[in-house]
Amino acid sequence: MSNRIRAGDTVIDVGANVGYFTLLAAHLTGPTGHVVAIETAPHFHNALTQTIHTNGIDDVLDPFAAHGFHAYLLTNDYDARSYPDTIRRPEPPVRLHPPYPDLKDPTDLVLSRTDTDTLP
Secondary structure, three states: OOOOOOOOOOEEEEEOOOOHHHHHHHHHHHHHHHEEEEEHHHHHHHHHHHHHHHHOOOOOOHHHHHHHEEEEOOOOOOOOOOOOHHHOOOOOOOOOOOOOOOOOOOOHHEEEOOOOOOOO
């Protein structure tokens, strides 16, 4: 990371977990850079928040909703047996609200600046 990230850069850490790479990125970007840390799993999100506060990192931007992004869940079942029906009649993504209790698989997460109950 130290070969790629420079002071003043903006880094987005998606799936930040407990914040190890978030802290490293915050150190490398320095006071003129920014780090956006995204973690949707409630347990890890709480640990990430604690890591940020414990280490006094002020330039980590969290949560993503504060920056105009809203989380949506893909409700379609993509199992091989039901995939043809899903393709013919897809369901729209449904809005999630923190702490994201319905999120079982982060691959089902969609971020959008649209603020509505479902996406078109």
